[in-house]
Amino acid sequence: MEKSKILIVEDDTDINHLLHRMLAKSGYDTIQAFSGTEAKLLLQLESPDLMILDLMLPGMTGEELISAVREEMGLNIPILVLSAKAALETKVHTLKSGADDYLTKPFEPEEVLAHVYAALRRYKKETDKKVPEIKEYVYKKLRLCPKSRKVEIEGEELTLTVLEYDILFLLMKEPDKVYSRENLYEMVWKDGYYGEDNTINVHISNLRRKLAAADPEEEYIRTVWGIGFKMA
Structure with missing residues (x-):
């Protein structure tokens, strides 16, 4: 089986090499920056x-790199932020900018490995996975194609993170169903999620913002207070 490849972006040499050693020991290939x-x-x-x-x-901050990865390069690889910045507003802003997960330093190696494992289990490319029978899902002006993982509104393609796409795909498959936050954790993150309680809210908010920018006249995701979320 081909090893998963992980890019480590850390200017502290000791931490960078520590992450390299622990990931390599767990069977991952690494690239160090x-x-x-x-x-x-x-x-x-x-x-x-x-x-x-x-x-x-140095050179380009992590926040700038996230923006470049998501907006300029259009890459949807999972991004796990590992930072000494522990303020809640920093975490929320970083998740809104396109990160998928956030851990603070100092960290326990086992916790980092658990997050890496959970993310890769969900997001790594599965070449032997069958393409879904349904070619596309349509809701109002929104079109979602599972085969290409593309989402469009009136022909305009939306740039979504992996998590944003997976959440929207889940909601569009059963537009009348209300999903609780616990449902979304279980079905999107698969192996469970160990982050902040407001993480789902951040991703839903970011998804709504992108949908509203493409189609300000329609509501696509509705909050069912006290329960969760569904298509509007």
């Missing part, structure tokens, strides 16, 4: 399955 600009270059040359990212980097 020590600045944001170096990481961006490597992303153009390599195809990692996941990125572990510090925020305070």
Whole structure:
């Protein structure tokens, strides 16, 4: 079985090498970058399955790199932020910017490995997985194609993160069903999620923002207070 490849972006040499050793010991291939600009270059040359990212980097900050990965490069690989910045507003802003997960330093190696395992189990490319029978889902002006993982509103393609796409795909498959936050954790994150309680809210909010920017006249995701979310 082909090993998953992980890009480590960390300017602290000791931490970078520590992450490399623990990931290699767990059977992963790693690519090491020590600045944001170096990481961006490597992303153009390599195809990692996941990125572990510090925020305070020389050359290009972690926040700038996330923006470049999502908006400029259009990559949907999972991004696990590993930062000494512990403020809640920083976590929320980073998740809204396109990160999929956030852990604070100092960290326990086992916790990092658990997050990496959960993310890769959900998001890694499964070449032997069959393409769904349904070619596309349509809801109002929204079209979602499972085979290409593309989402469009009136021909305009939306740039979604892996988690945003998976949440929208789940909601569109059963538009009348209300999904609780616990349902979404279980069905989207698969192996469970160990992050902040407001993480689902952040991803839903970010998804709504992108849908509203493409079609300000329609509501697509509705909050059912006290229960969860469904298509509007």
